[in-house]
């Protein structure tokens with residue numbers, strides 16, 4: 001699968017129209033957007049795990065993971081948390097409003113290596129945004145993957161991103177979908193409670209040599225999740241994680257995202273294997 005089709009000049013934002021927007025929870029909104037130029041909208045290709053730079057005139061730019069799947073061309077989807085200046089302005093956009101997007105950037109998940117293997121996707125909090133792209137891609141190309149597991153943890157039922165979408169996925173017989181919340185303040189949560197590592201019991205029968213793991217969540221999650229994955233004897237290069245760093249240009253020019261003195265996380269990441277992480281100080 002090729003992911004080289006950028007919108008045009010990689011440095012120049014392409015005009016995009018906001019098609020649809022709605023809240024995923026109190027702080028995070030879902031944005032569905034499309035290039036104004038329909039030909040570019042349909043030809044844009046990307047890999048799950050890549051990100052785009054969203055720009056607002058007079059304010060600036062910021063990186064956001066793509067949450068849609070390249071297997072459904074035309075629309076790009078994002079899940080954005082309001083935290084500061086840029087995201088406040090993005091939240092002020094109205095449906096049909098026009099703004100700029102450039103990309104895609106970053107390495108994305110090594111889809112061709114994962115194909116033919118089982119896939120376990122482990123997401124927490126905002127980590128659901130990039131991993132939804134991988135999950136939808138794998139489900140849309142179901143015959144190219146072995147067993148697929150989704151383990152998703154959120155703090156509370158109300159905070160769980162894409163909750164209804166995942167509830168519906170639980171009905172599928174070609175996906176093992178397990179959801180948990182740290183605490184059920186509604187008293188009506190029908191699934192597991194406890195942190196996401198509690199769901200590892202569901203993975204008792206995996207074949208570690210033929211299974212890839214994809215992990216994304218809050219920084220504290222990685223340590224505990226990786227420890228559980230290692231107990232299953234999964235090779236380190238098959239444990240993949242998307243890691244965020246402060247980024248400015250997204251194209252290897254400004255140096256804002258460098259770690260360990262020479263690693264450009266905007267080019268070599270945001271997806272890293274646990275093997276990479278072990279050999280590069282400061283990744284997690």
Ligand SMILES: Cc1cc2nc3c(=O)[nH]c(=O)nc-3n(C[C@H](O)[C@H](O)[C@H](O)COP(=O)(O)OP(=O)(O)OC[C@H]3O[C@@H](n4cnc5c(N)ncnc54)[C@H](O)[C@@H]3O)c2cc1C
Pocket residue numbers: 051062063064065066079080081082083084085086087088126129130243244245246247270
């Ligand atoms: C590769 C990549 C993918 C991303 N994907 C998403 C996504 O899918 N959805 C989403 O909501 N956000 C995502 N982010 C983070 C997003 O870029 C920042 O939230 C945004 O730049 C904040 O801009 P701001 O001007 O609103 O806030 P600022 O005024 O810049 O910051 C407000 C607060 O947020 C914190 N903050 C800012 N940027 C980051 C960051 N990268 N990581 C942690 N804390 C940060 C600051 O420390 C500060 O406390 C991603 C970042 C990267 C590098």
Ligand code: FES
Pocket residue numbers: 246247248249250251252253254255256257258264265266267
């Ligand atoms: S963000 Fe500018 S070099 Fe990576």
